Amino acid sequence: MTTLSGHFLRAAVIYAVLGMAMGIHMASSHDHSQMPTHAHLILLGWVSMALYGVFYRGLGDVAVSKLMLAHKWLSHIGLIGMVVALYAMFSGVAAMEPLAGISSLVVLLAMVLFGVIVFKNTEG
Numbered sequence: 515m516t517t518l519s520g521h522f523l524r525a526a527v528i529y530a531v532l533g534m535a536m537g538i539h540m541a542s543s544h545d546h547s548q549m550p551t552h553a554h555l556i557l558l559g560w561v562s563m564a565l566y567g568v569f570y571r572g573l574g575d576v577a578v579s580k581l582m583l584a585h586k587w588l589s590h591i592g593l594i595g596m597v598v599a600l601y602a603m604f605s606g607v608a609a610m611e612p613l614a615g616i617s618s619l620v621v622l623l624a625m626v627l628f629g630v631i632v633f634k635n636t637e638g
């Protein structure tokens with residue numbers, strides 16, 4: 515079974531490949547209109563998830579709590595919702611703005627949960 519740190523590190527490299535492919539497509543087409551989608555996919559998908567993975571690996575992959583499970587799934591749901599909404603909005607579908615708003619709140623909630631996990635596990 516994959517550990518929580520392994521899950522985040524694996525997810526991070528998948529998001530990195532997707533984000534870089536998008537960057538190469540933007541660069542080669544000279545169409546940078548999806549820049550915010552690329553930036554958030556890479557920074558939340560690759561950078562943030564890799565940091566989560568490194569943190570959980572540093573913890574020694576303790577038993578996965580309900581809080582950690584919530585952090586895991588909300589991180590993905592928020593990121594995917596945000597990327598889909600941003601992609602649609604920067605393709606001209608303004609009606610997707612509510613999804614961007616809701617998914618940003620999910621991303622924020624996931625980070626707050628991560629904050630609680632960090633504070634609980636970094637005493638002393």
Ligand code: HEM
Pocket residue numbers: 533534535536537538539540541546549552553556557560561
């Ligand atoms: C194959 C790799 C990559 C390619 C081809 C690529 C390509 C691009 C392009 C074409 C832009 C638009 C620039 C503009 O319009 O000013 C951009 C923006 C951006 N990229 Fe990438 N990128 C790549 C990887 C990365 C990585 C690894 C990161 C972060 C770890 C990253 C973070 C960003 C950010 C934050 C922006 C927005 C910059 C701004 O606000 O001006 N990119 N990228």
Ligand code: HEM
Pocket residue numbers: 549550551553554557558561562618619621622
């Ligand atoms: C709740 C989550 C977030 C929301 C709602 C949000 C929203 C925004 C907005 C509205 C912009 C301006 C876009 C524009 O002017 O076209 C922006 C830009 C940017 N954000 Fe975020 N952001 C979030 C999370 C993050 C995180 C976690 C990172 C980095 C780890 C990040 C990195 C950036 C960067 C580098 C830019 C400039 C690139 C660009 O213009 O697309 N954001 N963000």
